[in-house]
Amino acid sequence: xxxxxxxxxxxxxxxxxxxxxxxxxxxxxxxxxxxxxxxxxxxxxxxxxxxxxxxxxxxxxxxxxxxxxxxxxxxxxxxxxxxxxxxx
Ligand code: SF4
Numbered sequence: 545x546x547x548x549x550x551x552x553x554x555x556x557x558x559x560x561x562x563x564x565x566x567x568x569x570x571x572x573x574x575x576x577x578x579x580x581x582x583x584x585x586x587x588x589x590x591x592x593x594x595x596x597x598x599x600x601x602x603x604x605x606x607x608x609x610x611x612x613x614x615x616x617x618x619x620x621x622x623x624x625x626x627x628x629x630x631x632x
Contacts, residue, residue: 547591552582562604576610583608597621 548554553561561579565572583589583605593607597614604611 547588547595550586550588551592552586553579556582561606576605579605580608 556579560575560582563569563572563575563579583592586592586608589607591607593609593614596602596606596609597617601611601615606614609617
């Protein structure tokens with residue numbers, strides 16, 4: 545079964561997971577926090593986050609993270625991979 549059909553976000557307003565406004569917009573911050581609460585109870589958070597990291601830049605809250613947070617994760621993973629390659 546595709547993990548997406550088990551996501552709790554299917555029961556929520558989709559707009560919640562695509563906050564409008566900049567990271568400093570009060571409404572966007574509230575929506576982001578609310579979406580993250582839903583993700584924190586979701587049974588497929590791990591799969592969702594892995595997909596969002598693998599697919600590359602994608603808007604919205606996926607796996608309990610913002611695109612900015614996933615970008616930081618990708619950079620961190622790239623640095624670790626580079627350090628491992630250099631050590632070999
Ligand atoms: S982790 Fe969040 S965005 Fe991903 S499927 Fe679950 S509720 Fe939806």
